[in-house]
Structures are given as structure tokens and as C-alpha cells.
Amino acid sequence: MSTNELQDLLNNNKRWAAQTEDDTPGFFSRLLKQQTPQYLWIGCADSRVPANELVDLLPGELFVHRNVANVVVHSDLNCLSVMQFAVDELKVRHIIIVGHSNCGGVRAALQDLRVGLVDNWLRHVQDVRNHHQDWLEQLPQDQRVNALCELNVLEQARNACQTTVVQDAWARGQSVTVHGWVYGLHNGLLKDLSVSAAHADDVTPAYRRALAALHQRYEAARGAGPASTAVPTAAQGSASTSPQG
Ligand SMILES: [Zn+2]
Numbered sequence: 001m002s003t004n005e006l007q008d009l010l011n012n013n014k015r016w017a018a019q020t021e022d023d024t025p026g027f028f029s030r031l032l033k034q035q036t037p038q039y040l041w042i043g044c045a046d047s048r049v050p051a052n053e054l055v056d057l058l059p060g061e062l063f064v065h066r067n068v069a070n071v072v073v074h075s076d077l078n079c080l081s082v083m084q085f086a087v088d089e090l091k092v093r094h095i096i097i098v099g100h101s102n103c104g105g106v107r108a109a110l111q112d113l114r115v116g117l118v119d120n121w122l123r124h125v126q127d128v129r130n131h132h133q134d135w136l137e138q139l140p141q142d143q144r145v146n147a148l149c150e151l152n153v154l155e156q157a158r159n160a161c162q163t164t165v166v167q168d169a170w171a172r173g174q175s176v177t178v179h180g181w182v183y184g185l186h187n188g189l190l191k192d193l194s195v196s197a198a199h200a201d202d203v204t205p206a207y208r209r210a211l212a213a214l215h216q217r218y219e220a221a222r223g224a225g226p227a228s229t230a231v232p233t234a235a236q237g238s239a240s241t242s243p244q245g
Contacts, residue, residue, distance in 0.1 A: 035060045035063075036060070036090070038061070038092055038093050039062050039092055039093070039094045039096060040062075040082070040087075040092045040095045041063070041064045041065070041066075041098060042065045042070055042095065042097050043070050043099075044098070044105065045067055045068050046103065048185055049185075051066070054183065054188070054190060055190070063085075063090060065079055065083075067079065067121075068118055069105030069106055070098060070099050070103075070152070071121065071152075072157075072160045072163070074159065074162070080163060080165060083166070087169050087176055092176070093175055093177065094178075094179060095176060095177070095178045095179070096180075096181055097178070097179065098182070098183060099149045099156075099181070099182045100185055101145075101149055101182065101184050101185050102146065102149075102185055105118070105121075106125055106145060106149045106152055108122055109129055109148070110136075125148070128148065129148055136148060139218055139222060143221070150182050150214055151214065153180040153181070153182055154195050156180070157180035157197075158195070161200075161203045170200050171200075177197065178196065179195070180195040194209065194210050195207055195209075
């Protein structure tokens, strides 16, 4: 990237800051004093899935953690630290795990593609694939990536529920709800996978209901035949081999 291209970014930033302050006088001085986001977004690092823009929230309104394929691992101090700060200090009321259709990380995991160091990270998504392998193999090839994107959201949402951060918050009566969404790259829409859990007792029933609903959607689409244009999910888009996130 040339210096000129970076200069464009800095110029864009100046314009944006001036416009924001113009639209809402005192915007930055108010943000300086505090941030009070209600939501923690845990999403994919993919450049096509920018958290704030998708839900039309301003700086200060969304606490964000992103990694390749929106994975929540119990030993990942980075993600756990973000969750702990968001829940204990900022008192966010919602944690949203957000996957997206045609995720390159999920595709690499599904198809055993060798990409590099990231293969080790994607082992976590391969664990999800292996857990659901029998069901995935019944699907037409072109539906498996998006199906695994959604299964991955359910599993990562369940992982988030099982962290000490969320378990401790629930034990002390703090209101935190964990959700799982998937974003459709082809239409810009977010879909709630209905795996929401607000108490420790909710986690397993919510996971089972969401999994059954996911199975039903894909099986109904498959039953409609290969020539059908039936779309099992808002997240299903055109096939892409993009290497992004
Ligand atoms: Zn992705």
C-alpha cells in the first residue's frame, strides 16, 4: 500500500470526525467521559462484516471482539478478557455471537484446506464439523459451508455461556443474555438463530431447540429438490471462494 493510499484514510478520518461533531455537537467530549455499551459483539474478523455499521450503532454503543470464524475458546485469554471486562465492568446486557455466510475460515475448516498458522485456530471449527459430521454429510455440498457457519454459531454461543465470566454473572443475578446470530453476506441481513440463554438452566434447552430448528430448515430446503431456489436461511448466499475471514 502506498503512502497516498494511507493518506486517503487519514483524510477520510478528518472528514468523518468533523461531520460527526457537526451533526452532534459535543459527541467526542461526551464519549471521552465514559462508554456505556449495552452489547458485546463477538464476530468474525472478515472485512465484510463490520460490527457497528451492520446494526447502525455509534462509537460507544457496541463493545467488539473479532477473530477468524468468531470462535469462543475457553483458553483464549484475549476473548475471555474482553468478555470479563464487558460483563464485570461495563455491565453489558447482551453478548451476541455473530457468524456469517460463506465464512472463509469455516470453509477452510470444513474442507481441510491448509492455509498456514490459522489452521491451528480453525481446529476449533473442525471440532464443530466433526461433532456434526454425519448430519453435514447428508446435505448437498453447496449447503455445507453455510450450515457449518450456523452450527459454529450455536457451538460458540454455548461456549460463551459456559465461560466462568457468564456463569459467575448469572450466579450473582446479573442480567446477561447470550445470543447467536448469522449475517448474510448476500443481502446484508442478520438472522437470530434463537439460541438465546439468560440463565444457566436455559443453555441446554436453547441449544437443542436451535439445533432442531436449524436441521429442519436445511432438511426442508433439501426436500424441495436440487433445482429448487428455496433458501434455508437468511445467511445463504452465492457460493464464494473468497479467502477472507
Ligand atoms: Zn468469516
